[in-house]
Amino acid sequence: MNYRTIGVVEMNSIALGIQTADEMSKAATVDLVMARPTCPGRYLIMVAGDTGSVKSSVEVGRELGGDQVIDWFVIPSVHSMVLPALSGATIVPRINALGVIETYTVASCILAADAAAKAGQVDLIEIRFAAGLAGKSFVTMTGDVGSVKASVAAGIEGVGESGPVYSHVVIPSPSDDLKAQLV
Structure with a gap:
């Protein structure tokens, strides 16, 4: 839907x-x-x-x-990539730069993912939440380095008062071994 x-x-x-x-x-x-x-x-x-x-x-x-x-x-107007990323149903043709935002709650992670997707030319890879993560959640995204950096920054800001971001990274050129683990 x-x-x-x-x-x-x-x-x-x-x-x-x-x-x-x-x-x-x-x-x-x-x-x-x-x-x-x-x-x-x-x-x-x-x-x-x-x-x-x-x-x-x-x-x-x-x-x-x-x-x-x-x-x-x-x-309102949630980005179209958010729900598929929640279900792990995204198809990412290739992984360029990799961005990760890790949060303390599921809600704050979804907010971060939506803001990140709206901010730049990135593809959300996955929003993984809570199960086996002690309640924390994370979103992964890919695109060119500049877009990923801008989207991670926007995602962090998009969390707002929902809760602090636990950690975040941008990896400009992830290894092929890591890429294989993400898709």
């Missing part, structure tokens, strides 16, 4: 997360894109639809989740 607006609520409680996902999907006309546990014992809820409906749904999630909400966002 071609989603224009997505919203996420990331929570510390799995049980409350399941209840919150149910209430968010009932609160407005949205598609429940993702509702699942992640590491370390968190729960991630993603909805999509028109901007007003997504905002309403996320607000319900934030209210119901209360102090168990660790991060959230609404992105």
Whole structure:
């Protein structure tokens, strides 16, 4: 599906997360894109639809989740590469320079990925989140060195108040061995 607006609520409680996902999907006309546990014992809820409906749904999630909400966002006009990168379904013809942004939450990583994709001529390779990462997430991207540098910088800025970026790198010419591990 071609989603224009997505919203996420990331929570510390799995049980409350399941209840919150149910209430968010009932609160407005949205598609429940993702509702699942992640590491370390968190729960991630993603909805999509028109901007007003997504905002309403996320607000319900934030209210119901209360102090168990660790991060959230609404992105109107999400970049078309974000959802395929979340599912690992991107096709990248070749890897030139490599950019990586690592964050403390899934929500902040998706914000970084969206901002990075919108800022430069890069291809998102993958947004990997939480599972086996102690709750951290990272996004990988490729393009020419200048575009990757600009996109990484924009991605870091795009996280905003959502949470600090843990780490980031730009590798101008990754080895063939590393490239083979990324695709």
